[in-house]
Amino acid sequence: MRTMRGRFAPSPTGEIHLGNAWTALLAWLQVRAAGGTMVLRVEDLDPDRSRPEYGEQLMVDMKWLGLDWDEGPDVGGCYAPYCQAERRGLYQAALERLAAAGLVYSCYCTRAELVASAPHGSENERVYTGICRRRKLDDARQVIRHPALRLAVPPGETSFSDLHAGFRSQDISREIGDFIVRRSDGIHAYQLAVVVDDAAMNITHVLRGDDLLSSTPRQLLLYRLLGLKAPVFTHVPLLIDQEGHRLSKRQQALSIAALRERGVKAESIIGYLAWKAGLLERCQQVKASELIAGFAIDKLPSGQLIVEYPLPV
Known part of the structure; x- marks a missing residue:
């Protein structure tokens, strides 16, 4: 042990x-x-x-x-x-591993776009609907804005047993969506x-x-x-x-x-x-x-x- x-x-x-x-x-x-x-x-x-x-x-x-x-x-x-x-450097290395596996993509969404497009998920978190995962971005947008990086979340439940809160399960793709792993200012996200x-x-x-x-x-x-x-x-x-x-x-x-x-x-x-x-x-x-x-x-x-x-x- x-x-x-x-x-x-x-x-x-x-x-x-x-x-x-x-x-x-x-x-x-x-x-x-x-x-x-x-x-x-x-x-x-x-x-x-x-x-x-x-x-x-x-x-x-x-x-x-x-x-x-x-x-x-x-x-x-x-x-x-x-x-x-x-x-x-450790966070960047992990991010590059995810990117090499095709699990990360650039997101150029503005705050206004996110508010307009995203329904509220669990605990008032906005669900990201995958706009940038689906669309082809024009060159002007890519030049003007620095992108955030999002994890392409696979479907399915993620479950765990907490020693105090008990059994918990969540379908991240449905309740949260693709979440940020590096902010647009280059700071790695807390979750990562x-x-x-x-x-x-x-x-x-x-x-x-x-x-x-x-x-x-x-x-x-x-x-x-x-x-x-x-x-x-x-x-x-x-x-x-x-x-x-x-x-x-x-x-x-x-x-x-x-x-x-x-x-x-x-x-x-x-x-x-x-x-x-x-x-x-x-x-x-x-x-x-x-x-x-x-x-x-x-x-x-x-x-x-x-x-x-x-x-x-």
């Missing part, structure tokens, strides 16, 4: 908040409870939104919470580099990059928020087409505010740095999150390391969880 390798892969687009700490804690506990290896990967794929200072800050916040890692940007490891901005990275880093288990549950079939399809071994997935419910919105980096009052500056202890934050996760009977201060022995996926709740504010810690 392979040693479990899990990861926390935040984007450095702002200060990490309570929702990020929630998934980081659960991913960390899953790995530590199995005696596995924890990887920190910084997903700074988008240069317009990513900032190196946020990458530095998230490592400070993680360490303050007591969530350590065995491999990452600061400590290195045998699968370095651990920042996506330094791994673009995360598959390449998790496979290259030998990640065996991925625990993340259930907002990414709908992305999993697309990623599994890419694993199959690239001949890569997929990890075991666990998608956990999100933390939401009292208005029912998922926590975001715009809610600075709930950033880990802001909570620390207000005098909230790391043990209080960990205890609150553990209580929300069903790992503690009451909200109390606790260190992350004290939760390892009692961690189990089947203890985790279903459904979104409302964050009380101020925190009852």
Whole structure:
């Protein structure tokens, strides 16, 4: 049996908040409870939104919470580099493999064309109807616009069993359509990059928020087409505010740095999150390391969880 390798892969687009700490804690506990290896990967794929200072800050916040890692940007490891901005060559190589198999085509559609032509699919995603797969493009359009690259999705269901969400299945060609694997600005798409990275880093288990549950079939399809071994997935419910919105980096009052500056202890934050996760009977201060022995996926709740504010810690 392979040693479990899990990861926390935040984007450095702002200060990490309570929702990020929630998934980081659960991913960390899953790995530590199995005696596995924890990887920190910084997903700074988008240069317009990513900032190196946020990458530095998230490592400070993680360490303050007591969530350590065995491999990452600061400590290195045998699968370095651990920042996506330094791994673009790997994504391009994977893209070229797909293209060589005839699975990628150029898309010159404008945003207006996409909105006009695409019906809404699952979870309000627009279904791409394959306009550019079918049509012959005039030379003027090819000169004026840089194309995005789309995967020619084969028909059929893509199914998987999630350790928390259960059995899931999706016909990607019908519900999503041909999806982008490289943007028109040359940036490789998240769906491709995360598959390449998790496979290259030998990640065996991925625990993340259930907002990414709908992305999993697309990623599994890419694993199959690239001949890569997929990890075991666990998608956990999100933390939401009292208005029912998922926590975001715009809610600075709930950033880990802001909570620390207000005098909230790391043990209080960990205890609150553990209580929300069903790992503690009451909200109390606790260190992350004290939760390892009692961690189990089947203890985790279903459904979104409302964050009380101020925190009852």
